[in-house]
């Protein structure tokens with residue numbers, strides 16, 4: 001078909017800078033260049049063997065349709081994790097809903113709540129691009145709030161004003177934050193919960209990086225409030241399961257009930273053998289601790305290198321990323337391009353929206369690759 005019909009929402013979405021970066025990477029690889037890839041947040045640490053085995057053991061002779069509600073065992077394991085990690089007690093049947101990864105559930109979630117008079121969806125900028133994509137496909141209006149040193153990377157609800165909050169349907173927060181690695185205090189989460197009750201909006205807290213921390217353990221929004229709140233968790237980074245596609249939602253039982261009804265329509269459900277591996281993952285904390293230690297070692301190497309080379313790192317207290325200020329005279333794009341010529345792949349801050357002036361380093365490659373990447377980085381003229 002020469003000019004196929006296209007949903008205008010699709011044409012209006014920004015073409016991912018990360019895709020352009022991917023093309024350039026492939027061209028350099030084809031030209032024989034060795035690349036140190038700190039661009040994508042897809043860590044190279046192997047999936048722990050007991051999780052791979054749990055999946056293998058669960059492959060049945062006859063594989064039938066999975067339920068959109070997930071297996072009862074998985075829902076119980078998710079609830080068990082929330083209680084151990086955050087001290088939050090939820091009913092596995094009424095307050096937990098498994099998902100085929102956080103990205104999928106972030107994309108679909110606005111569809112369940114759209115259609116009323118509230119049309120605004122507030123989200124952090126820079127931020128994970130799927131908040132905006134899901135919002136636009138649901139016919140809602142994204143309100144992107146710049147985060148930076150000026151607001152300590154905190155998306156303060158009351159700063160938006162009464163008029164905006166009265167029309168707000170969903171309020172996305174993400175701590176530890178992608179791409180900056182900023183974390184939220186309990187007091188901040190309290191302010192968000194309070195505003196949600198006062199103004200009647202839904203808080204959706206993307207907590208995919210909650211178990212990747214190096215100091216204080218990041219809190220969950222559910223620790224401060226369940227009413228009007230949904231939290232999203234994922235096996236991807238915590239358990240090295242990005243390829244398995246598994247996560248879950250938990251929170252306000254009335255909101256979970258709406259999502260459960262909606263999610264039976266697209267039939268988004270991980271296969272039961274993936275759910276068996278996810279059940280094992282949420283039931284164990286030791287493997288998450290081992291991974292955290294590994295990410296911590298990589299982080300230390302980079303922080304030492306950046307300090308020795310006069311490069312500033314902002315926020316980046318937790319999560320998988322370092323948010324590095326580009327040297328004077330560079331933009332995000334020009335610095336990422338200069339690094340790429342030396343074989344170091346990082347994401348320009350602008351790939352996540354209002355991130356000009358920064359590049360994001362994902363602690364994804366193996367520990368051993370970090371030293372080589374730093375040596376290559378040192379060759380870039382500033």
Ligand SMILES: Cc1ncc(COP(=O)(O)O)c(C=O)c1O
Pocket residue numbers: 041100101102103104106128174177178206208233234235236242246247
């Ligand atoms: C902030 C944030 N939310 C959600 C996701 C998606 O996670 P999943 O792999 O569970 O789809 C990512 C992945 O990088 C992310 O950075």
